[in-house]
Amino acid sequence: MSAAAREMGPGEWREQTSSLGMWVFLATEVMFFGAVFLAYLYLRTQYPDAVSEASRHTHEWMGTMNTAILLTSSFSMALAVRFSQIAKRQTVQRLLWVTAALGAAFLALKLTEYTMEWHEGLVPGLHFTIARNARVTQLFFFLYFLATGVHAVHLAIGVATVLWMSWRLRKPPFPDWRADEIDVLGLYWHFVDAIWIFLYPLFYLVSLQA
Amino acid sequence: MNSPPPVRVYAVTWAALMLLLVATFVAAHLRLGPFNPVVALAIAVAKVVLVALFFMHLKRSSALIVLFALVGLFALAILFGLSGADYATRSIHPAPWVAPAGY
Amino acid sequence: MSVIAATGQPSYLEEGFSLWSWITTRDHKRIAILYMVAITAFFFIGGAAAAMIRLELVTPRGDLVTADTYNKLFTVHGVVMVWFFLIPSIPATLGNFLIPLMIGAREVAFPRLNILSWYIYVLGGIFVIYTLIAGGVDTGWTFYTPFSTLFSNTHVVLAVMGVFVVGFSSILTGLNFIVTVHRMRAPGMTWFRMPLFVWANYATSIIMVLATPVLAMTLVLLALERVLRVGIFDPALGGDPLLFQHLFWFYSHPAVYIMVLPAMGVVSEIITCFARKRIFGYKFMCYAILGIAGFGFLVWGHHMFVSGQSMYAGMVFSALSFMVAVPSAIKVFNWTATLYKGSIAFTAPMLYALGFVGLFTVGGMTGLYLAAIALDVHLTDTYFVIAHFHYIMVGGSVMAYLGGIHYWWPKVTGRMYNEAWGRVAALIIFAGFNLTFFPQYILGYLGMPRRYHEYPPEFQVLNILSSAGASILAVGYLLPLVYLGWSLFKGPHAPPNPWDARGLEWKTSSPPPKDNFVETPAVDPVPYSYSPEVKPA
Numbered sequence: 001m002s003a004a005a006r007e008m009g010p011g012e013w014r015e016q017t018s019s020l021g022m023w024v025f026l027a028t029e030v031m032f033f034g035a036v037f038l039a040y041l042y043l044r045t046q047y048p049d050a051v052s053e054a055s056r057h058t059h060e061w062m063g064t065m066n067t068a069i070l071l072t073s074s075f076s077m078a079l080a081v082r083f084s085q086i087a088k089r090q091t092v093q094r095l096l097w098v099t100a101a102l103g104a105a106f107l108a109l110k111l112t113e114y115t116m117e118w119h120e121g122l123v124p125g126l127h128f129t130i131a132r133n134a135r136v137t138q139l140f141f142f143l144y145f146l147a148t149g150v151h152a153v154h155l156a157i158g159v160a161t162v163l164w165m166s167w168r169l170r171k172p173p174f175p176d177w178r179a180d181e182i183d184v185l186g187l188y189w190h191f192v193d194a195i196w197i198f199l200y201p202l203f204y205l206v207s208l209q210a
Numbered sequence: 211m212n213s214p215p216p217v218r219v220y221a222v223t224w225a226a227l228m229l230l231l232v233a234t235f236v237a238a239h240l241r242l243g244p245f246n247p248v249v250a251l252a253i254a255v256a257k258v259v260l261v262a263l264f265f266m267h268l269k270r271s272s273a274l275i276v277l278f279a280l281v282g283l284f285a286l287a288i289l290f291g292l293s294g295a296d297y298a299t300r301s302i303h304p305a306p307w308v309a310p311a312g313y
Numbered sequence: 314m315s316v317i318a319a320t321g322q323p324s325y326l327e328e329g330f331s332l333w334s335w336i337t338t339r340d341h342k343r344i345a346i347l348y349m350v351a352i353t354a355f356f357f358i359g360g361a362a363a364a365m366i367r368l369e370l371v372t373p374r375g376d377l378v379t380a381d382t383y384n385k386l387f388t389v390h391g392v393v394m395v396w397f398f399l400i401p402s403i404p405a406t407l408g409n410f411l412i413p414l415m416i417g418a419r420e421v422a423f424p425r426l427n428i429l430s431w432y433i434y435v436l437g438g439i440f441v442i443y444t445l446i447a448g449g450v451d452t453g454w455t456f457y458t459p460f461s462t463l464f465s466n467t468h469v470v471l472a473v474m475g476v477f478v479v480g481f482s483s484i485l486t487g488l489n490f491i492v493t494v495h496r497m498r499a500p501g502m503t504w505f506r507m508p509l510f511v512w513a514n515y516a517t518s519i520i521m522v523l524a525t526p527v528l529a530m531t532l533v534l535l536a537l538e539r540v541l542r543v544g545i546f547d548p549a550l551g552g553d554p555l556l557f558q559h560l561f562w563f564y565s566h567p568a569v570y571i572m573v574l575p576a577m578g579v580v581s582e583i584i585t586c587f588a589r590k591r592i593f594g595y596k597f598m599c600y601a602i603l604g605i606a607g608f609g610f611l612v613w614g615h616h617m618f619v620s621g622q623s624m625y626a627g628m629v630f631s632a633l634s635f636m637v638a639v640p641s642a643i644k645v646f647n648w649t650a651t652l653y654k655g656s657i658a659f660t661a662p663m664l665y666a667l668g669f670v671g672l673f674t675v676g677g678m679t680g681l682y683l684a685a686i687a688l689d690v691h692l693t694d695t696y697f698v699i700a701h702f703h704y705i706m707v708g709g710s711v712m713a714y715l716g717g718i719h720y721w722w723p724k725v726t727g728r729m730y731n732e733a734w735g736r737v738a739a740l741i742i743f744a745g746f747n748l749t750f751f752p753q754y755i756l757g758y759l760g761m762p763r764r765y766h767e768y769p770p771e772f773q774v775l776n777i778l779s780s781a782g783a784s785i786l787a788v789g790y791l792l793p794l795v796y797l798g799w800s801l802f803k804g805p806h807a808p809p810n811p812w813d814a815r816g817l818e819w820k821t822s823s824p825p826p827k828d829n830f831v832e833t834p835a836v837d838p839v840p841y842s843y844s845p846e847v848k849p850a
Contacts, residue, residue, distance in 0.1 A: 002418060003500040016272065017422055017496045023275050024488045027282030028526045034286045035530035035560050038293060039545045042556055045297065050551075064235055071231065071257075075224035078265040082214045125541025135550045138543050146537065190265045194258045201250035205238035209246065274495065285523040288610050292629070293559045296614065300623035 015180045022184045026191050029154075033195055036147045040202060043139055050136035055206035057122055057130070057137070058144070062113045063204035066106050067196065073102035074193040077162075081186040084179040089169055092182065096166035099189065103159040110152055117141075144203050151199060154192045161185055215270075223264040230257050322826035324727060339424035340827060345410035346725070347431050352398050352406065353794075355438065358445075359393035360790065362386045367749075367783040370776045375766040383766035384451035385467065391454025392472060396479050397438055399710055400568060403575035404521075405434070405486055407717045408514045410725060412490060414818035415508045417499025417836060419828045422492035430485035437479030444471040453764060455565070458546040458557045462538040469539055473532045480525045483571075487521030490514055499817070501836035505596060508816055508840060512599050513578025516606035520567045520574075524610070528564035531557065558620055562613035570609040572706055573673070574602060576713030577644055580666045583720050584648050586814045587663040588655030591841045594647045601647075604640035612637055618689045627686055634684035641677050645670060660812075661735025665716025668743045669709055676704025679754065694764075697757025700750045708746055715742070715793065722797065723807030727824040730804060734796040742789035748782025815841055 005013040044051045080095035121129025123145065124138040165185060169178070234253040242249060263269040268279055325342045328334065335343060365386050369377040378386065413421055421427050444450055450472040452461040461469050494515045498507070535557065538544025545552040585592040592598060614622060614630030648670050657663070679701045683689050692698060716739075722730050752775040757763075761772050768776065810819040818825075820834045 002497045003502060004496045006500055017492060020275060020495060021423060021488060021492045023278040024491050024522055027278055028484055028522050030282035030286055031523055032526035032530050034289055035527045038289060039556060042297065042553060047551060067231055071227045074261060074265050075220060078220050082220065085214045124543040139545055139550055139552060142543050142545060187266055190261050194261050197257045198254050201234060201254050205234065205250050208238045209241045282523065285610060289563050292614065295629055296623045296626035299625040
């Protein structure tokens with residue numbers, strides 16, 4: 001038994017170990033997205049007016065809706081983590097269903113948005129038809145699709161894992177290490193939410209002033 | 211971990227997040243000049259802090275975990291800061307450069 | 314080879330003999346062996362490319378390979394050696410094997426993640442080998458844009474995929490080590506009782522976790538730009554090729570410290586053991602490790618002095634680069650002070666460690682030349698740079714890796730290697746190394762650029778010396794393969810602590826049982842208690 005385990009007791013040690021692992025992983029994720037944010041910062045500071053103009057092609061209502069959906073999904077995820085700590089298996093399971101459903105709704109809306117953007121000719125390299133301010137608009141949407149696409153992949157992984165977890169909770173028992181797993185899953189979910197919280201103003205809210 | 215906080219804490223956090231969302235949406239439609247991006251990012255930071263403190267229960271986590279939550283941001287600050295030191299003091303001249311044939 | 318330890322427990326090697334038992338293992342010691350086999354294979358692939366390069370450079374004309382093939386050779390050499398040998402070398406093999414043993418743990422924090430990281434490494438390796446079969450890649454290991462995105466007509470995307478994938482293997486290894494060191498230490502194993510090898514790998518893990526993802530995303534940006542022909546690095550669209558360099562070197566400079574910090578850890582263990590003296594300035598060594606890891610993040614711009622980066626940024630990066638020399642020098646002074654008045658045994662591991670100290674010092678000092686902007690303008694992209702970083706990576710990291718392999722060989726395999734052959738190989742490698750790379754300093758100073766398959770005839774003498782050195786070096790690298798391999802079957806059985814060394818890894822049998830220790834070992838209150846504390850008069 002390690003010194004930390006002796007100090008904390010096995011239950012807390014396990015919980016602290018898994019959440020430390022997840023936080024280290026999230027530090028990695030911060031840097032993974034960080035590279036895109038730096039590219040964005042370059043574009044925005046180098047061509048402020050052109051980026052403003054390019055951003056008007058985004059669908060701010062859909063982005064706002066999705067932000068609300070994702071924030072709410074984090075709420076239900078946080079509640080799921082809370083109830084897992086007092087071993088309310090059925091409540092946790094229902095909350096996980098809600099979380100996954102909201103995540104899926106986000107993805108569905110995002111996909112609709114991508115389809116619209118395809119038809120509007122906003123996809124750089126594949127279907128791009130905007131003539132005005134074409135160069136920076138292409139780069140803006142290059143970063144938009146990359147950042148939101150990588151985010152969507154993360155969210156899809158989150159939805160799949162939450163569904164799998166809630167399926168495993170369909171019948172008792174509810175061992176106490178299950179709560180650690182749900183806690184770690186929650187950290188991941190909230191992180192994906194936090195990334196979107198930054199993507200939303202950076203891509204949708206640049207230039208809405210009349 | 212000790213007994214979890216009451217549901218009310220989570221509900222208030224969620225309500226605050228939704229309020230901030232409305233605030234950022236409204237602020238984006240106002241003419242604030244250079245303060246538009248500042249306000250938008252400040253609200254985003256506020257939202258993430260709420261999510262981290264209450265949903266990710268950083269408020270109740272050990273110092274070590276808080277440290278690892280911050281270390282990524284610290285490294286990101288280095289990346290932005292020192293790259294920024296270059297961009298802030300370099301004038302970028304568009305290259306007299308032509309794409310290769312068939313491009 | 315039934316080694317029943319004094320504990321009466323079967324060793325980790327006897328826990329199953331089938332291939333299946335190896336590829337499904339969660340034992341950190343077996344995973345270390347899996348890594349050792351894989352990286353050794355890649356070392357010889359990268360080495361073969363280097364041999365071709367040196368062979369081509371024997372004559373001034375390009376008469377062995379075409380310019381295109383030459384470009385592919387140095388690219389393969391760089392990609393394989395950096396990402397498939399040096400980055401995982403010490404952490405993934407010796408680190409995996411030793412960190413739990415040294416802190417008195419039974420396993421790493423996440424054993425399943427550990428074996429997953431090996432599979433990810435293998436997957437990345439398959440991409441790179443497929444790239445080779447498909448025809449190679451010619452961008453250089455740095456993948457600079459816009460050449461890699463718009464012009465190169467080789468398999469850039471495949472190669473980049475391989476590097477992207479293998480990055481996650483080092484991220485997972487780093488994550489595992491960080492959590493292991495925080496959570497798995499035995500009672501009594503406080504931070505300032507930990508071996509410096511563990512400190513070094515901990516600091517390395519922090520770099521792996523924070524820097525590698527930046528490279529991963531940068532390579533995604535690069536690959537997308539190449540496929541879509543639209544991207545943020547394209548100056549024709551208003552993008553910036555220097556942004557690629559910032560992002561690339563944000564990883565790739567700290568990557569140098571991923572390679573050299575664990576090497577410093579190995580050398581610290583060996584020197585204190587064979588000088589029979591407590592390591593000098595233990596706490597300073599710990600702080601220096603953290604200092605090098607920290608400063609390592611602040612200096613990447615010194616790779617970009619002539620790139621068109623702002624002059625002011627260049628000055629900042631230059632000043633910061635000089636500061637890395639401070640913790641590095643502390644370490645060299647402390648190794649030297651440890652040797653002072655020690656009773657030194659010139660065993661094979663010690664020869665490698667002493668070689669490391671000398672070669673690292675030469676490599677580090679010439680690094681200062683390159684950190685000085687005015688001199689760097691003259692030396693950028695010459696053989697001076699090649700010689701400099703080979704002194705750090707080959708003279709430093711590879712020497713330390715081999716030293717560590719010899720030092721812990723009895724622990725890992727339960728067998729003693731042939732000491733005489735070990736010393737001969739160490740001396741051959743030291744001599745061959747210097748003959749290979751010292752002439753390159755002169756060549757570079759005289760102005761020979763890197764990455765050309767032809768050169769003016771007046772450079773030929775120095776190039777022949779270098780190539781002759783490379784052939785000696787090749788012999789030196791093949792020798793251990795032979796006598797270490799031989800020792801596996803015919804070597805005498807190793808006692809638990811053949812070097813009379815301190816550290817918990819020596820307090821269990823050689824090779825250790827599956828769970829490392831029969832009972833949790835008692836931790837020395839003072840690390841490296843080789844000699845009684847010398848009190849100042």
